[in-house]
Amino acid sequence: MAGSGKLASFRLPPLPTIGEIIKLYNLRAQKQLSQNFLLDMRLTDKIIRQAGNLRNSTVCEVGPGPGGLTRSILRAGVADLLVVEKDTRFIPGLQLLSEAAPGKVRIVHGDILKYRMEGGFPAHIGKTWEDEPPNLHVIGNLPFSVSTPLIIKWLEQMASRTGPFAFGRTRLTLTFQKEVAERLTASTGSRQRSRISVMAQYLSTVKNCFTIPGQAFVPKPDVDVGVVHFTPLVQPQIQQPFKLVEKLVRNVFQFRRKHCDKGLQMLFPEAQRPELTHELLLRADVDPTHRPFELSISHFRALADAYAGLCEEHEGIIGYEFREELRQKRHQHSRRRGGEPCAGK
Numbered sequence: 001m002a003g004s005g006k007l008a009s010f011r012l013p014p015l016p017t018i019g020e021i022i023k024l025y026n027l028r029a030q031k032q033l034s035q036n037f038l039l040d041m042r043l044t045d046k047i048i049r050q051a052g053n054l055r056n057s058t059v060c061e062v063g064p065g066p067g068g069l070t071r072s073i074l075r076a077g078v079a080d081l082l083v084v085e086k087d088t089r090f091i092p093g094l095q096l097l098s099e100a101a102p103g104k105v106r107i108v109h110g111d112i113l114k115y116r117m118e119g120g121f122p123a124h125i126g127k128t129w130e131d132e133p134p135n136l137h138v139i140g141n142l143p144f145s146v147s148t149p150l151i152i153k154w155l156e157q158m159a160s161r162t163g164p165f166a167f168g169r170t171r172l173t174l175t176f177q178k179e180v181a182e183r184l185t186a187s188t189g190s191r192q193r194s195r196i197s198v199m200a201q202y203l204s205t206v207k208n209c210f211t212i213p214g215q216a217f218v219p220k221p222d223v224d225v226g227v228v229h230f231t232p233l234v235q236p237q238i239q240q241p242f243k244l245v246e247k248l249v250r251n252v253f254q255f256r257r258k259h260c261d262k263g264l265q266m267l268f269p270e271a272q273r274p275e276l277t278h279e280l281l282l283r284a285d286v287d288p289t290h291r292p293f294e295l296s297i298s299h300f301r302a303l304a305d306a307y308a309g310l311c312e313e314h315e316g317i318i319g320y321e322f323r324e325e326l327r328q329k330r331h332q333h334s335r336r337r338g339g340e341p342c343a344g345k
């Protein structure tokens, strides 16, 4: 196994290459688990370098698969590596790696979407939120099929300081489809600016580190891949509950090409819509003709504060969901057309 001298601070004993491991255990990639493997150690080392200095650190690796990235993490000199892998077929190969690095690797056979990371590490590795980030890192060449729900879950946990963030401002180094990586880091006014840009950037410093061409993976995915690094902010840029911010941002971006007041209107029930939308924009001092992608985090902060105020003053606003109302109307309409009696009529 070739290694890049700069990164290595722990030497693994001679092991079969990742390619040999794949053959040995007959680990054909499964499409439904979005399995695209990285076999090039220079690339896995490069990903690991984005996480920072890992010497004596604690790492959680998501989806280690045949273990290419895992080897780079070990060679960086970590003290404790917890890997979470869903596919049983990879467990024997990971056990081999665990034996090669005694006392360093713990294997969890499970689903990262369900795994409770609070219980995975001792409390003493934690730092207070205001302190420097803890010496705990989450790293993963994520399965595309789970990367978006996973980052949304982790952003919510960042806001509530639970999951990996129960230990402080834990840093994440993760791969995404290139388009998702671009959206995560898109600045105000850019074409890729979207819901996920605002949600990620109000809570963390997000860096799009580099792009890995699709052909570097086996099998080759249809897209290129971006490596993204997140450091939670000490003070989130919006000081309102995550769910409220998420609802506001979702409503604004549902009409991306229209003026932002079009999406904002949908935060309010029909009867109060014009009046409360006007009040919201006035209080937030936001120009209604801005397009959603032109709104900065400061605009969203002002809108979230104004919206929270209106929710306090007007009963029933916070729970109002335009799409839910639409769904119920459609349901009633189709029942009427089908000749069934309508509930409540």
Ligand code: SAM
Pocket (backbone or CB within 6 Å): 033, 034, 035, 036, 037, 038, 039, 062, 063, 064, 065, 066, 067, 068, 069, 084, 085, 086, 087, 090, 110, 111, 112, 113, 140, 141, 142, 143, 144, 146
């Ligand atoms: N880390 C390896 C690499 O870089 O070559 C494998 C990456 S592959 C894109 C994604 C890995 O995540 C696979 O090993 C797959 O089995 C695993 N995986 C898929 N869904 C998962 C889930 N929900 N929880 C944990 N692992 C999962």
